[in-house]
Amino acid sequence: MSSLPEHPDADPREAHFEFRSHRKGDSYLFELEFTPNLRLVPIVRRFVSDFYGEVFADPEIISRLALATHELMENAVRHNSGGEARLMVELRDMPGAKHISVRIGNPSYPENIARVRRLLEDMERAPDLFQFYLHLMRQTAREPEGSGLGLTRIRAEGEMHLSHTVQGQWVEITASTTCPARPS
Amino acid sequence: MTNALDIPAIKEASFEASVTSEDKGVRLDLRGSAELQVSDLLGPFLSRVHQEALRLGVREVTVDLLKLEFMNSSCFKRLVTWLSALREVEGQQPPYAVRFLSSSRVRWQKASLQALSCFAPGSVTVEARDVA
Numbered sequence: 272m273s274s275l276p277e278h279p280d281a282d283p284r285e286a287h288f289e290f291r292s293h294r295k296g297d298s299y300l301f302e303l304e305f306t307p308n309l310r311l312v313p314i315v316r317r318f319v320s321d322f323y324g325e326v327f328a329d330p331e332i333i334s335r336l337a338l339a340t341h342e343l344m345e346n347a348v349r350h351n352s353g354g355e356a357r358l359m360v361e362l363r364d365m366p367g368a369k370h371i372s373v374r375i376g377n378p379s380y381p382e383n384i385a386r387v388r389r390l391l392e393d394m395e396r397a398p399d400l401f402q403f404y405l406h407l408m409r410q411t412a413r414e415p416e417g418s419g420l421g422l423t424r425i426r427a428e429g430e431m432h433l434s435h436t437v438q439g440q441w442v443e444i445t446a447s448t449t450c451p452a453r454p455s
Numbered sequence: 456m457t458n459a460l461d462i463p464a465i466k467e468a469s470f471e472a473s474v475t476s477e478d479k480g481v482r483l484d485l486r487g488s489a490e491l492q493v494s495d496l497l498g499p500f501l502s503r504v505h506q507e508a509l510r511l512g513v514r515e516v517t518v519d520l521l522k523l524e525f526m527n528s529s530c531f532k533r534l535v536t537w538l539s540a541l542r543e544v545e546g547q548q549p550p551y552a553v554r555f556l557s558s559s560r561v562r563w564q565k566a567s568l569q570a571l572s573c574f575a576p577g578s579v580t581v582e583a584r585d586v587a
Contacts, residue, residue, distance in 0.1 A: 313469065313488055316525070334562035342528055345491055401573075408574050411532070412539035420535075421528035428566035 287355070297364040304357050307348040307377070316341045319360060326362060326369060328453040335429040336373065339446040342421040343375035350383040352440060365449060372447035373431075378440045387442060390419045391435055400427050460511075462503045465496045472497065474504055480513035480551065486522040494529035501537040508551050509544070519556045520564055521586060531567055538575040549578040559583035 288311065292301035301322075305311055320337045327333055340358070347356040356377035363370040379387075397403035404427035411418035422444070426433050431446040460481065464473040470487040483504060489497065508516050520526075544550050555571070557564040568581045 309491055313490060313525070330560070331562045337525075338563050341490075341525065345527060345529075349491070401570075404570060405573055408532075408535045408570070409539070412535050418528075418532055420532050424528050424531070424567075428563065428570065 299362045300359065302357060302359045304355050306355055307351040309345070309348050312341060312344045312348065315344060315358065322360075323371075326371075326453060327450055329451070332450045335431065335448070336371065338429045339373050339425045339431050342425050343373060343444060343446060346421055346444070347375045347377040350377070350379045352378045352380045352383075354378040364452075367451060368449050369452045370447065370449045372445050374443055374445040376441060376443040379442045381440075384437055384440075384442050386419070387422070387435055387444065388437070390422055391433055394423065394426055394433065403427070460504075460507050462500065462507060465493065465500055467493055467496070469493075472500055474500075474507075477517065480515035480517065481508055481511075482517045482519065484519045484522070485526075488524045489526040489530035491527055491529050494527070494533055497530050497533045498536065501533055502540070505537055505540055513551050515552045515554055517554045517556060520568075521556055521558055521584065523564075525563065526567065534571060535574060538571060538578060541578055542575055549575075553579050555579065555581045557581060557583050558586050560585065560587055 288303060288305035290301065290303050292299070294300075303315065305315075316337050319340050320333055323333045323336045324330075327336075340360075344356075344358060347358075354377070356375065359372075359374040359376070361372045361374070394400065394403060404423050407419060407423055411420065422433060425431050425446050429446065431448045433444065433446055435442060435444045437443075460474055460476060462474045465471060467487075470485075470489050470493045472483065472485050475482050475484075481504065504516065538553065541549055541551070541553070553575070555568050557568055559565065565583070568579075572579045572581055
């Protein structure tokens with residue numbers, strides 16, 4: 272295990288990450304624990320895209336999941352208050368389909384956690400999600416940071432359900448959907 | 456490296472952006488994977504393109520995404536900011552049109568460009584090609 276990188280843009284070879292996978296009942300779970308590192312994000316996106324390709328036949332589904340994975344991981348790196356983040360991908364068998372959840376957990380700052388909570392509540396209340404997305408684009412076009420477009424994009428473009436849990440400083444955001452599985 | 460428009464290209468390990476003059480206007484080529492690390496470069500780059508397009512009075516800016524594997528939300532937002540600036544230019548009509556060349560097989564491009572088309576109707580057109 273190597274030491275933590277000093278900067279989230281450090282060489283990913285210097286980042287610590289640990290991968291685990293296991294099957295439990297009708298679920299398959301894999302977890303990746305990683306030190307916040309932006310350069311790790313596209314590597315993981317490509318890795319999980321290959322994995323998603325083994326499970327789902329439709330490239331559109333793979334693209335939606337890849338987008339969600341990328342945006343969630345980047346969020347976890349950008350808003351990390353110090354400490355490792357954890358990506359968890361869980362697949363659950365359903366008749367003719369798979370339920371998939373992509374969950375990211377990381378320690379974060381209270382203001383970021385509050386912002387996530389507000390955004391997800393606003394999204395949930397919005398009568399038309401696409402209009403909500405357009406409104407957010409207009410509202411934040413001139414803001415340099417923290418627009419919430421990443422999470423909204425997962426919902427509006429990726430068409431995935433979003434939820435979150437908070438325990439102290441640890442926040443977990445989950446993007447989930449049910450999709451037809453690749454015929455075996 | 457510069458081009459005829461004197462806008463330096465972006466050349467990073469995983470992402471490149473360049474701009475060239477065309478008969479009808481200006482052409483942007485985005486290649487690779489546009490992620491958080493390049494969004495701070497992409498913003499000023501697009502701002503320069505906008506200023507040059509206004510200065511030259513071009514009628515169209517073409518943005519070729521055919522070789523763009525992925526774009527994250529930070530870089531997507533740079534496109535939003537650019538189109539927002541275009542909408543704010545005074546006048547009855549937008550001074551120039553933005554035409555995106557995209558792949559109909561790449562889902563994120565379809566979804567993101569649909570959003571941009573609705574964000575800036577009358578300014579954005581999308582030409583989707585059946586290429587991987």
